[in-house]
Amino acid sequence: MKINPLFIFGFLLLSFSTFAQIDYQARAKKNIDYLIRNEVLLDQILMNEEGVQIFASAKDKKNENPDISVSWKNVPFFLKLLENNKSNVQGIKQNAELSELKKYTAVKFKEQKKPTSIKGTRIVLDPGHSAHNLETAILERKFMKIKGEDVGSSSDIGFYEAELTWATAKILKKRLKKKGAKVYITRKKGKSSFKTNFNKWKKKKFKNELQADLSQKIITQKKYNWYLNEASDKDIFKYMNVKDLKNRVKIINNLNPDLTLMIHYNASGSKIKNGFYSPFKNNYAMAFTGGGFMTNELNTLEARINFLRLLLSEDLTHSIALSDAIMKAHVNVAKIPLIKNKNNVRYLQRNSVYADAPGVYCRNLAMTRGVKGAICFGESLMQDNKEEAIALNKKNYKEARVKTSKRIKDIVDAFEKGIIEYINLN
Numbered sequence: 568m569k570i571n572p573l574f575i576f577g578f579l580l581l582s583f584s585t586f587a588q589i590d591y592q593a594r595a596k597k598n599i600d601y602l603i604r605n606e607v608l609l610d611q612i613l614m615n616e617e618g619v620q621i622f623a624s625a626k627d628k629k630n631e632n633p634d635i636s637v638s639w640k641n642v643p644f645f646l647k648l649l650e651n652n653k654s655n656v657q658g659i660k661q662n663a664e665l666s667e668l669k670k671y672t673a674v675k676f677k678e679q680k681k682p683t684s685i686k687g688t689r690i691v692l693d694p695g696h697s698a699h700n701l702e703t704a705i706l707e708r709k710f711m712k713i714k715g716e717d718v719g720s721s722s723d724i725g726f727y728e729a730e731l732t733w734a735t736a737k738i739l740k741k742r743l744k745k746k747g748a749k750v751y752i753t754r755k756k757g758k759s760s761f762k763t764n765f766n767k768w769k770k771k772k773f774k775n776e777l778q779a780d781l782s783q784k785i786i787t788q789k790k791y792n793w794y795l796n797e798a799s800d801k802d803i804f805k806y807m808n809v810k811d812l813k814n815r816v817k818i819i820n821n822l823n824p825d826l827t828l829m830i831h832y833n834a835s836g837s838k839i840k841n842g843f844y845s846p847f848k849n850n851y852a853m854a855f856t857g858g859g860f861m862t863n864e865l866n867t868l869e870a871r872i873n874f875l876r877l878l879l880s881e882d883l884t885h886s887i888a889l890s891d892a893i894m895k896a897h898v899n900v901a902k903i904p905l906i907k908n909k910n911n912v913r914y915l916q917r918n919s920v921y922a923d924a925p926g927v928y929c930r931n932l933a934m935t936r937g938v939k940g941a942i943c944f945g946e947s948l949m950q951d952n953k954e955e956a957i958a959l960n961k962k963n964y965k966e967a968r969v970k971t972s973k974r975i976k977d978i979v980d981a982f983e984k985g986i987i988e989y990i991n992l993n
């Protein structure tokens with residue numbers, strides 16, 4: 568049988584038009600307020616009836632020289648491109664210069680829907696940080712030590728965030744798996760996503776990484792020498808951490824999850840005296856989604872592509888709904904109050920955009936910018952709050968073969984409830 572090419576063309580056009588029903592312009596208008604923290608970035612964006620253009624600089628906008636242009640009707644094609652070229656930013660940019668034929672690959676694009684049942688839902692848990700003991704946690708600057716006398720105890724308090732986040736993820740994984748979800752954790756206990764602890768990474772990988780950075784001109788010869796001869800272990804840990812975060816983004820996106828939780832515990836940042844925190848009287852939870860781009864944060868092609876994804880996809884809407892459900896469960900289940908929107912926390916006031924959901928903020932972090940799909944970057948409580956510190960210092964709970972604090976169980980309960988509530992949303 569001979570198939571009339573006109574018939575195929577008509578069929579494609581029909582299929583395409585069903586997707587064109589999504590009003591991408593309205594979606595972008597809704598998202599953009601959450602994406603921009605500093606208005607100067609509007610000098611690098613142009614939205615009109617035709618579509619959206621993003622520019623490498625304000626000067627390029629004046630010269631009408633866009634870095635990437637996407638017309639509203641080609642948004643599905645662009646999103647499909649992001650899906651297929653997970654980390655190849657140059658490939659995305661080149662392919663975004665559309666030919667007529669390529670447009671029709673957009674027909675096959677289906678937006679990632681919010682899951683409607685926990686069964687089969689793909690969930691990634693990313694336990695923040697990677698220290699394997701209190702000593703390396705000090706290098707990582709993610710430790711908690713409080714003098715016993717400051718909390719009315721005969722012995723000092725000492726624990727670290729990387730262990731708490733890992734315990735949370737491990738127990739939560741077991742709970743969610745039992746409900747039928749497919750669950751992945753980005754790192755093992757006491758290790759980064761590179762599958763080693765800091766000491767082993769420094770011994771075996773550090774020099775090679777530096778060499779690679781030097782040859783790719785990511786660092787200068789001077790910086791290379793400094794890292795090799797002068798940098799402290801704290802500096803080297805920081806260097807590893809930047810690479811670890813990038814690697815986690817890659818691992819997570821390759822798993823193609825329906826939702827991702829980045830698990831963290833907060834600290835007030837009150838002054839540390841002789842290596843000890845002093846107790847903090849307040850306690851609150853908060854969560855971050857992507858967005859909140861600041862001055863200079865559209866300077867790389869990768870950042871601009873992530874910006875466009877957050878502008879044009881449903882990722883941000885899903886992430887805010889997920890984070891909102893998880894924050895509500897922190898209040899109801901774990902009895903932790905949410906930070907008030909009118910607060911004086913510097914990184915919320917200056918570096919974030921309120922997501923119009925209590926406790927939820929759009930903030931441009933490596934993990935919130937890079938990870939696709941629905942995300943919630945949770946900061947469940949203040950570790951240096953007196954009552955929390957005392958509770959977290961105990962090992963009085965066991966589940967999934969993890970010995971931890973009973974307080975961690977409360978947080979697991981809150982995450983579990985929040986995820987279920989999110990999935991049950993209409």
Ligand SMILES: [Zn+2]
Binds near residue numbers: 695696728830831832
């Ligand atoms: Zn953290």
